[in-house]
Amino acid sequence: MEELLPRLRFLKRVGLGYLSLDRRGDTLSGGEAQRIRLAAQLGSNLLGVCYIIDEPTIGLHPRDNGLLLSTLRELKERGNTIVVVEHDEETIRNGDHIIDLGPGAGPGGGRVVAQGTLQDIRACAESVTGAWMNGHRREITSHRRSPHDGAWIEVIGATMHNLKDIDAAIPLGTLTCVTGVSGSGKSTLVKDVLYEALKSCLSGRTAVANGFKAIRGWEHLARVSEIDHSPIGRTPRSTPATYVGFFDEIRRLFAGVPEARARGYGAGRFSFNVAGGRCEACAGQGRIKVEMSFLPDVYVACEECGGRRFNEETLAVTYHGKNIHDVLEMSFREGLDVFAAIPRIRRTLQFLVDIGLDYLTFGQPSPTLSGGEAQRIKLASELASSIEGTGRSLYILDEPTTGLHLADTERLVDILHRLVDRGNSVVVIEHNLEVIRAADYIVDLGPEGGAGGGRIIAQGTPFELLRQTRKSHTARFLKRYLTNPSF
Numbered sequence: 359m360e361e362l363l364p365r366l367r368f369l370k371r372v373g374l375g376y377l378s379l380d381r382r383g384d385t386l387s388g389g390e391a392q393r394i395r396l397a398a399q400l401g402s403n404l405l406g407v408c409y410i411i412d413e414p415t416i417g418l419h420p421r422d423n424g425l426l427l428s429t430l431r432e433l434k435e436r437g438n439t440i441v442v443v444e445h446d447e448e449t450i451r452n453g454d455h456i457i458d459l460g461p462g463a464g465p466g467g468g469r470v471v472a473q474g475t476l477q478d479i480r481a482c483a484e485s486v487t488g489a490w491m492n493g494h495r496r497e498i499t500s501h502r503r504s505p506h507d508g509a510w511i512e513v514i515g516a517t518m519h520n521l522k523d524i525d526a527a528i529p530l531g532t533l534t535c536v537t538g539v540s541g542s543g544k545s546t547l548v549k550d551v552l553y554e555a556l557k558s559c560l561s562g563r564t565a566v567a568n569g570f571k572a573i574r575g576w577e578h579l580a581r582v583s584e585i586d587h588s589p590i591g592r593t594p595r596s597t598p599a600t601y602v603g604f605f606d607e608i609r610r611l612f613a614g615v616p617e618a619r620a621r622g623y624g625a626g627r628f629s630f631n632v633a634g635g636r637c638e639a640c641a642g643q644g645r646i647k648v649e650m651s652f653l654p655d656v657y658v659a660c661e662e663c664g665g666r667r668f669n670e671e672t673l674a675v676t677y678h679g680k681n682i683h684d685v686l687e688m689s690f691r692e693g694l695d696v697f698a699a700i701p702r703i704r705r706t707l708q709f710l711v712d713i714g715l716d717y718l719t720f721g722q723p724s725p726t727l728s729g730g731e732a733q734r735i736k737l738a739s740e741l742a743s744s745i746e747g748t749g750r751s752l753y754i755l756d757e758p759t760t761g762l763h764l765a766d767t768e769r770l771v772d773i774l775h776r777l778v779d780r781g782n783s784v785v786v787i788e789h790n791l792e793v794i795r796a797a798d799y800i801v802d803l804g805p806e807g808g809a810g811g812g813r814i815i816a817q818g819t820p821f822e823l824l825r826q827t828r829k830s831h832t833a834r835f836l837k838r839y840l841t842n843p844s845f
Contacts, residue, residue, distance in 0.1 A: 374541075414442065508530055535788050538802050539811070542807050545756060559573065596725075623672075740753065758786060
């Protein structure tokens with residue numbers, strides 16, 4: 359018992375008290391697995407260790423942040439060093455020493471903008487983080503839409519996993535945020551019940567009541583889409599430009615220049631996936647894999663093309679002074695200038711820049727993208743296609759602020775509202791208070807995680823939620839966030 363109980367207490371302290379001991383490891387989220395490892399270190403009593411932790415607050419409700427921060431402080435007070443990569447405002451404010459990189463992203467970043475105490479960061483005029491900490495507007499911004507005026511989707515009698523036979527209603531034509539402490543049943547309700555049921559109904563199949571009794575109001579929708587963190591491609595041949603669809607347009611532009619027409623080049627000539635225009639020594643990848651037997655494989659630049667993917671004849675064709683390799687090396691922001699006269703390309707590029715991905719390049723291999731970057735590329739693609747669509751789509755996003763700086767979160771919220779302004783509905787599973795304050799409607803699950811959750815504790819607009827602070831953790835922290843500038 360002396361060995362068992364302290365370990366269980368450590369798991370509870372890092373916000374995992376809702377997990378059962380028979381929970382399979384492959385069902386844990388990345389944040390949960392990381393906090394389990396953190397709890398294991400608490401029980402090891404090691405001294406003089408440098409712990410490097412990447413975004414430990416992923417998946418954590420603000421209520422649980424305090425537990426995590428006290429855990430990190432205890433590790434530090436034992437004589438260890440804690441280095442945390444984090445965007446969470448409360449974590450930044452609790453840091454003894456802060457290093458702020460930037461000022462932008464990609465080629466615009468990579469420099470130490472400011473470092474020192476919180477006061478040092480706030481005093482630096484170049485620091486985006488410091489400017490945010492100095493006091494951005496904290497007010498409810500969702501009052502432009504009334505969720506009570508339109509149609510609703512209702513899930514009746516949801517009982518899957520830890521849901522306690524609840525009836526949940528989602529207003530259409532709004533940005534709805536489903537929140538609650540970790541393990542309260544948010545993902546079960548939105549992804550396992552609502553999303554799966556809508557997919558069945560909208561595909562013409564009869565919705566099997568798997569974990570719920572009935573679903574109503576789905577007739578108001580034309581489609582449902584989950585925009586998740588899964589990769590947009592699993593091979594180096596997949597790139598952001600090919601995923602969003604405008605690389606085909608770029609290849610047609612190159613095929614249409616006089617020099618290409620004179621040589622009889624078609625659009626396929628400018629694809630690194632098709633023989634003819636690409637470098638055959640590396641099959642258009644620009645790199646050659648060298649197998650190292652018992653060591654990991656090594657990639658080296660192709661000697662034939664110098665890493666440029668295409669043969670000399672293809673590279674001789676230029677559009678606005680740039681060949682196809684130059685385009686693949688361009689960032690999205692640079693591409694806005696080059697393709698300003700092509701509406702379809704410019705429109706999608708503008709969405710990618712607006713959502714904070716201006717630093718990514720056209721030809722960046724998809725496997726090198728983070729989950730948050732992949733999700734935002736999907737979101738920009740949906741936003742571009744929704745211009746020509748009918749609206750009436752429901753988009754589901756699970757923690758889209760993962761990996762986002764405070765300033766980038768603001769841009770993300772603006773993109774989500776633009777989707778709603780076009781007649782769509784957005785349901786976001788989120789703990790971030792910046793998203794919650796901007797939502798039109800909130801469904802708060804809890805009160806705790808695991809067996810102690812699965813109930814709807816509070817629901818309504820942010821204004822209505824603030825009147826329910828006695829029973830809702832989310833309501834209490836939202837009120838504190840809106841009224842305390844040093845939250």
